[in-house]
Amino acid sequence: MKPIDFDLHRPETLDEALDLLAEHGDDGKVLAGGQSLLPLLNFRLARPAHLVDVGRVASLAVLRRTATGVTVGAMVRQASAEQSPAVASHCPLLAAALPNIAHPPIRNRGTLGGSLAHGDPAAELPSVATALDAVFVAASIRGRREIPAAEFFRTHLVTALEPDELLTEIRFPATDSGTGAAFAEVGRRRGDFALVGVAAQVTVADGRVTDARVCLSGVADTPSRPKDVEDMLRGTAADDDVVRDAANAVRETVEPVGDLHATADYRRHVAGVLLARALREAYETAERSEDGHDLRIA
């Protein structure tokens, strides 16, 4: 379990990093927090000849509020985002999801960009980004482009990023007032990748759902966002019947596969259970926030 021989590059600036990727991208890999990449290297499942460690590029590690939301630099550690007041108040779904990732020592190193660029469909953050229609900003010496979340995740561990591209930041939209969010998952142990996870965010006005966002992890090759279920919820008071119907609808749409840890039937069933739980919690928080707390950016 030793990686193959590789060269390690440690650029100090974004331009240097992009130059290195332009030169070695096809035969290289970006190294962020290493929490997914190092195991892959050690198993020799990833065999890059060059590693470009972007940990010294300070501009990538910035998390800031903007007029429209929260922009998170790719190298922001999961633990920093978890502790960020801006994330807590403007991006409650992200805040709800982060503590579910692994364990504190892993979140201390693991980055948002790393988790998203890794593109594991069982991971929490790709699901959150998909639910929120986050925007991914990718840079290369060829220029910058913005990639909507819906187009970012291609399949298991494959994203829209080109080999010479660096994910630089992710833009999460701020929530409207009356919004609540919840993240529900089931794993075999605490901190494991979830067997199934559900990200849910609802915005409520006068007791009615005006916006619903739902995304499931662990049930397909990419985060899976059941738009029909979101539609079902809109305009309702998310009462028991509606939630039950939503859960059943999800069970009918997902096509999970079974493995050592859980059967496909189990995953399908639990997807519905978690959806119901996440929706209920999101709706209740939304109602509470509608009752008094305006979470919009001042």
Add this chain to the structure above:
Amino acid sequence: MTERAALRWVSRPGAVREDRRFVTGHGRYVADITPPGTLHVGLVTSPHAHARITGIDAEAALALDGVVAVLTGEELAKETDPLRQYLDLPDVHWRPLAVDVARYAGEWVAAVVATSRAVAEDGAELVSVDYDPLPVVLDPEAALRPGAPTVHTGHGTNVLAHREFSWGDVAGDVARADGTTQVRVRWNRNSTVPIETFGVVADWDEHRQLLDVWASIQMPQFPDQLASALRIPGNQVRVHFDVDVGGSYGVKRGIKHGVLAGYLARQLHAPVKLIEDRAENMHGGDFHGPDRIFDIALSYTADGVFTSIRIDVVDDEGAYPGRSPLQLAKPIGAIVGPYRVPSAVYHATAVTTNKTGQVAVRGFGQAPTNYAIESAVDAVARELGMDRFEIRRRNFVAPDEFPYRIPSGTEYDSGDYPAVLDKAVTLADLPALERRRDELRGAGKLAGIGVATCLEPGGGNAIFENIMNPANDKTTFPEACRLRVDGSGAVVAVVSISSAGQSHDTMVATLLGEELGRDPATVTVLRADSLSGMPSQSPVGSRMTIVLGEAIRAAATDLKDRLLRVGAHNLGVPVADVDYVDGDVVVRADSERRLRWGEIVAIAHRKQHLMPDGVEPGLEVVHVAHTPRSGGLTAPDGTVQLYPCFSFETHLVLASIDPDTGVVDLDRYYLAHDCGTVVNPEVVRGMVYGGTAHGIGVALYEQFAYDDAGQPLTQSFMDYLLPSTHEIPDIADDEHCTPSPFTTFGQKGAGEAGYMGAPAAVASAVNDALAASGVAPVMSLPMKPSDVWAAINRTTEGNS
């Protein structure tokens, strides 16, 4: 046995002398040992579960800078003997590197030696092996069917051993029963999985003709077997025991690793190091544990009194059996658990399949058997609608019945099972626990209380070798201690074992201090090597405190005898008139007249003119002790005395299940334990907690699984789920003490504590929760959320 009240150090809280070293990161493990010029081994492993090896091309690997040698199985087999099997299986050859046929995915096929481990791995990738895949057999029951592919063609069948025992008036006892409940339980493949994988360093000194070996071993006869496989005399293999072993509980055998490294070191005239990586360990380490299917039939009267038990067990040994089938024999010594059952039938079948080999694991087959027995007891209680505590109390061997001979011929030394159960019930405050259970149920959970009352046989002997293979008449399984009082009066105790975290230094110092009346803190404990040391069988079978305790007592008695003779001679009185008191020799009639420790030591070391005739100079004694109650063979009627001492434990656990997800949460955990006289309370508590955590892992999380083609599904710790601190609840424990009459201070075994009962208790709790909702029990471990949910779902669907 010494009176407990008089004890000064034994049973008292005292520092565990190993802890500081480990906690501060100053252990010395085999990976820390790298003699100058060390070469490293990487392994080429079979990607197929069963395949003929038709060609190996090492040219590209040998051309790589840094690669020193590539060794194939065929080359190794020419100059070494197969590894030791304990059954008569002349056509089953277990070798470090596969010859002609690979029998499981992950089996070692060739070894690459290089200047670093990384280069060795590069080289291993370049070795190209041609395979002809063969049909695989993975399910142990399928392996028994006629026409199943055979794992070892020459052997002709997949059955490695089949033994049938019947003890007592089975027909009569079954006939007088009012009912018989049958259950089938599955104990899936798991193991103790230490953080340290197996490692070995071997170094051959051509001029001294000596092979030095450092290895993370816990294995009886490792040096002998190494020498014999390498075809060199035993006195040319020196295994060093002063290496910390980073966890074991049975699995650190590494004989194939040792032979491979030893052979390479001799060939290459360089130190050779082989440290398994996690994949090599999990897939090819031959260290998995029991993998069993039990069919149990428990007969009982209408009052719930057991009359007879029948246990049929099939054990999947994997491709190479080694010592593992013997694990079917050990439970014969506790085949009826703590219960009074007058007759028993036991049929044990060891089967080979295309999986990595099994090895000894904590309890040597007892924990799975305990789980099977307890599952049957719970099933009878359900059948009769009887309270699970009551049915146990009704059948417990009573405290006044000891020594108690069970139908298989083994005598239980001592015990007070009702008292230990009472302690657990009191500790848990059972009525409060039941209220808590009902609260959980009220909150929409399924909740249940589990109980398990289980034995831990201790003081391992080797008689299971004879039981499984009557041609093998081995009965000796000794342990030894050397004592040395140096010229300054300082005491050194030497043992010939390595330790894997059991705190043997603390145990030896405490027992010896007590024997000599000297503060244990002043005793140095050292590890000999296999050539300068004494006979030893390594810390297996919960035996060290028992057998080494005996060796320490006898060596201390020899030493004191010598001190008394020197003292009496110089005090001018007969030996019969002096006593040994905390190091001094005192005239019984006049305690003012005494010769002090320092004076006696000086005489023994430096003053021949003051020595009595017939006493050796220096103060050096060795004692090799037999295991208590060993020495007999299995009787013709199949009865046998297995281990001498029986520890007992009661687990009480409250499980809460989310009915919608099947996720099990252990809400409360209580445990009462009796291992006779406790030597060090902290060490015993550590054993109990660790063993319980291990048992919880088995019950809910851990499994080495394979797909239908024999590919391991458990690739790393991402899939082999060890419970973490999040999964293990707080455990409240209490000790009881029923001393053993057969040991020096009344001590019994504790090395397998907690693990003996936890799997059964957790299963009992989950099934109690399910039963309360009319759901059929889950009879297979681990109980995954999807299994629990499927059981609930079947019932709900059946009802709707």
